[in-house]
Amino acid sequence: MSSNKDIVEQKARVNLMVLQRVKEMGIAKKRELLERLGVLIAKKITGSTLAGKPKRCSRCESADFWRKGHV
Incomplete structure (x- = not known):
């Protein structure tokens, strides 16, 4: 590993x-x-927008932004 x-x-x-x-x-x-x-x-941006569910930070669950170090 x-x-x-x-x-x-x-x-x-x-x-x-x-x-x-x-x-x-x-x-x-x-x-x-x-x-x-x-x-x-552009495809990546529109793809996540069209999916209808915003990406969320895996640690704090914020949909507004991903905190540095949280991803």
Whole structure:
């Protein structure tokens, strides 16, 4: 089983790899990437809204916001 430290280090390595790939992209590819990310974010937002049940903090049950560290 991976420790929390291992997971954090792995995420950091993945983030660096993604940033490296983005730096190598041309402007057209970067624009395409931003468009796709925008669509994914919009789908995520509307998906939770259309579901009719707001997301709630798993610890405090607040529907208004998720407290940092509560997720």
